[in-house]
Amino acid sequence: MEDKLAYKGITFDDVLLEPRYSEVLPSHVDVSTQLTARIRLQIPMLSSPMDTVTESEMAIALGKVGGLGVIHKNKSIEAQAEEVTKVKRSANGIIPDPVTLLPTDSVSQAQELMRKQNVSGIPITERDGKLVGILTRRDLKFLESSELPISAVMTKENLVTAQGNVTLTEAERILTDKKVEKL
Structure with a gap:
């Protein structure tokens, strides 16, 4: 009698991976x-x-x-x-080492990075690491040219920040108190 199954599946019990040395x-x-x-x-x-x-x-x-x-x-x-x-x-936890861009980078660079990293906001820093702004999807919503420098469209004022080691609970409290989405 011919087997009527087009493909026979396997389960974890059917597979054994033998431990061996690898260069990879x-x-x-x-x-x-x-x-x-x-x-x-x-x-x-x-x-x-x-x-x-x-x-x-x-x-x-x-x-x-x-x-x-x-x-x-x-x-x-x-x-x-x-x-x-x-x-x-x-x-939406704490990102210990967020990707950053410079204020002189183009908005198109930020859009590409946001797409690749699947993030909705990027901290904008000077070369020395000093925070000078944040660029979020909201900043990009009605943008006419993506070749503008980030400094032309980023949020610069009223940035909410935290210093040192902040727990997720503390960060959530700050976000709630300040009514913002990014810390």
């Missing part, structure tokens, strides 16, 4: 996966949208390591939205 360093290995035209995962890991598998906790854990958690639909739309809000809120 882990930092030189790219396991990222293009999930869709606009979504690239840093690890090829996607959780199942099942109520026993993925809620906000699993989605947050996967997101932290570069994967994606798909929230299940066995909840009301409001409850699903609440789970998504928890995940999104957790993603």
Whole structure:
């Protein structure tokens, strides 16, 4: 009798990777996966949208390591939205070494960097590292020319900053108190 299966799948129990010496360093290995035209995962890991598998906790854990958690639909739309809000809120943590640009760099450079790094704002610093402004998507919203220098469109006044080591809780309090999105 002919096998009717077009492809036979395997599970984790079917695979064994034997440890061996390798010249390839882990930092030189790219396991990222293009999930869709606009979504690239840093690890090829996607959780199942099942109520026993993925809620906000699993989605947050996967997101932290570069994967994606798909929230299940066995909840009301409001409850699903609440789970998504928890995940999104957790993603807005402290960035210890943010990418920066100079005020003389062009807006087009900033747009490209924002796209590549998937960030909504970039601190603008002098060559000595002194903060002089911030450029956010809001600054770029009605821009007519992307060849302008960043200094022409960045936010310069009323920058909210924190000195030294700030915990996520302290940062969230400052953001809430000052009613801003970037610290």
